[in-house]
Amino acid sequence: MEVDREDGRSQNQLRPLACSRNILHRAHGSASWSQGDTKVLAAVYGPKAGTKKNENPEKACIEVIWKPKTGQIGKPEKEYEMILKRTLESVCILTVNPNTTTSIIVQVVNDDGALLPSAINAACMALVDAGIPMKHLAVAICCCVAKSGYVILDPTKLEEQQKMKAFAYLVFPNSVHSVLPEGSLRVEGEPIENGIITSVTHGIMSVDDYFYCLERGRAASVKLSDFLRRNLQQQSTDSSKAG
């Protein structure tokens, strides 16, 4: 079914992605991620000694500070901080540096839809830039269910507010390129990249729509994983040439 989107994209087409690392020189790691007009900057400082009061000192602790583009910090920012913290805690290997705190600061430069997924992607790239040990990358995508029932990926702000009755932010692990035979990396008969790290939904959708969003999200996360892989490999070869 052909769907008319304002910017001429097809249903499953993502906006142009751009990512650059090591843009802030004082931070231990930094990255800027943009999907179309949505742009997010993430900086990582750490690991620093000591954990906060209620945190487990046998593990590393992750602290997230979300800075909106304008306005004061309120409840939506606290919710984003909590979601990002839990997502990144499940991605990082916390037992390597116990009793330390890693701070991640996310600054919203422009919000044109799919803000939280962009922030998760930016934060992940910044963690890679800082060299924090991670199990795998977190690849985040936004899927929308329209009032007429079709599902589109990566909506702009206009699409989010006007056309969509519900949307879901989904985060998957990145796809695996492995030299091992196919069967050994499966959990419960499904490949690891099908597992959901995080899922946050807004609005009402039917259960079947949600599972359809999951499928589309998984397909898109494969494309995003490839983009991340190329980006990371390219930048690491550049720096090795310079150094």
Place this chain on the structure above:
Amino acid sequence: MGLPNASGDLSTEVEVDAFRRLFPLRFYEKHLLESIRPDARSLGRARETTIALGAVASANGSALAKIGSTTMLAAIKMEVMTPSLETPDEGCIAIDFHMPPICSPIVRPGRPAEGAPVVAKQLSDTILSSGMINLKELSLDIYCLDADGALFDTALLSAVAAFSHLEIPVVSLNDDGKIVLSEEQGLSDREPVNKEKRKINLSSVPFSLTCVLHKNYILADPTAEEESIMDTIVTVVLDSSSQLVSLHKPGGTVLAYTSAIQDCIALTRQRVKELQKILEEGISGMEVD
């Protein structure tokens, strides 16, 4: 206290309470192998739930909900307001969630609890997006009196119960052309705008269930101890027509595969039926009074 035996397992030498404090995860895993939990619930069963409507006499609608030991008090106050120009036939709703220090030893006076703004935002998103009410000016306050896991479930249940208890008071026009509450001004000779107190109309009421994922096990309705040990929490909110209002899984070490999600949704469907029955019993109990 004996020395650990060859396999390093202190369980035979140490008392149950000490083992529970020292090795909480292993304590729980021993129970999970037998498909049971320390409070003798099976894995998919929620704790005992009760609702008491009309707990606060001075509020227009109120309810006290308890799931196990988690207790939430919800109260709704209605005020007359002038609607904004953009939405002339809608009012607005303000939802506030408080976690006073009474609810849990980890909440200190003066410092707001960490989980509170998150639950507040989730709650307002769920209530507003579920389309449960047509808006007038409503102010919903939820107080957590005891925090023992599954805070969002109990808060949503108390909010829903308070809404079903809510009665819109009688209003009338006074001399300035403003609408006021009839009882306040003593204008009983004025013609009231609505003849009698009426109940608010609720369409598609949302109910939720929080589950904790640990390896292959799914535990429904966790206590605070379970939530602190096993960090992967999934909250599913379904409304009465089985539409998915929200599926909230904020990170966590365990990745959720499609089968786990389907199991959680199935458990939530069962729970929705139980909660609907409990709510109806509570409402019919009130009406008899």
